[in-house]
Amino acid sequence: AQSVTQLDSHVSVSEGTPVLLRCNYSSSYSPSLFWYVQHPNKGLQLLLKYTSAATLVKGINGFEAEFKKSETSFHLTKPSAHMSDAAEYFCVVSGRIGNDMRFGAGTRLTVKP
Amino acid sequence: NAGVTQTPKFQVLKTGQSMTLQCAQDMNHNSMYWYRQDPGMGLRLIYYSASEGTTDKGEVPNGYNVSRLNKREFSLRLESAAPSQTSVYFCASGSEVNTEAFFGQGTRLTVV
Numbered sequence: 001a002q003s004v005t006q007l008d009s010h011v012s013v014s015e016g017t018p019v020l021l022r023c024n025y026s027s028s029y030s031p032s033l034f035w036y037v038q039h040p041n042k043g044l045q046l047l048l049k050y051t052s053a054a055t056l057v058k059g060i061n062g063f064e065a066e067f068k069k070s071e072t073s074f075h076l077t078k079p080s081a082h083m084s085d086a087a088e089y090f091c092v093v094s095g096r097i098g099n100d101m102r103f104g105a106g107t108r109l110t111v112k113p
Numbered sequence: 114n115a116g117v118t119q120t121p122k123f124q125v126l127k128t129g130q131s132m133t134l135q136c137a138q139d140m141n142h143n144s145m146y147w148y149r150q151d152p153g154m155g156l157r158l159i160y161y162s163a164s165e166g167t168t169d170k171g172e173v174p175n176g177y178n179v180s181r182l183n184k185r186e187f188s189l190r191l192e193s194a195a196p197s198q199t200s201v202y203f204c205a206s207g208s209e210v211n212t213e214a215f216f217g218q219g220t221r222l223t224v225v
Contacts, residue, residue: 009153034213043117043203043216044156051212090155101146101214103155 002027002093006104014112019078021107023091033074034092086111119217126194134189136204144207145187149200194224
């Protein structure tokens with residue numbers, strides 16, 4: 001069985017400061033990992049994905065994440081927050097079968113002017 | 114560039130009523146999914162279909178049925194709606210297992 005824990009339900013940063021959204025996972029084998037973003041009243045959009053290639057993954061809108069197997073973590077970062085980054089972010093772990101995809105509870109990012 | 118299309122976008126049902134949520138994708142994907150999203154719980158998988166004619170239960174299948182009508186379409190049916198099924202429902206599709214899923218815009222369902 002797989003699981004994901006997003007360590008913060010809410011993160012608040014000032015515009016122009018770094019963003020760190022934390023995610024730990026549990027998996028019986030080498031998983032695929034994803035970060036999705038959801039803006040209010042919208043569907044989910046893929047930010048980036050890790051599928052056993054490079055451990056540092058770059059995504060859209062300046063986001064990146066690093067897969068650390070020893071720490072079972074896949075934290076999402078961005079050097080400088082923008083007002084448009086305010087949204088809900090979901091960390092997702094996917095296994096070998098289609099019904100083995102698990103979402104974290106989500107982290108709501110607030111960006112202050 | 115339609116991607117994944119869900120209908121309806123909003124629905125209010127009375128307890129005990131039935132309805133079907135429709136989902137269609139135009140990306141020629143094999144896998145399709147139905148999720149529900151509740152506050153503080155992320156998205157939870159209701160049912161999954163690996164290909165036309167096959168379906169599997171996810172984490173929270175009770176009270177729901179699905180039909181994979183063809184490769185494009187995957188519907189979710191509530192036979193007797195309950196207030197606990199008030200939620201936002203998302204359909205998604207993906208080319209293969211372990212690849213990213215593409216999501217529809219969601220259906221906000223309220224059961225009163």
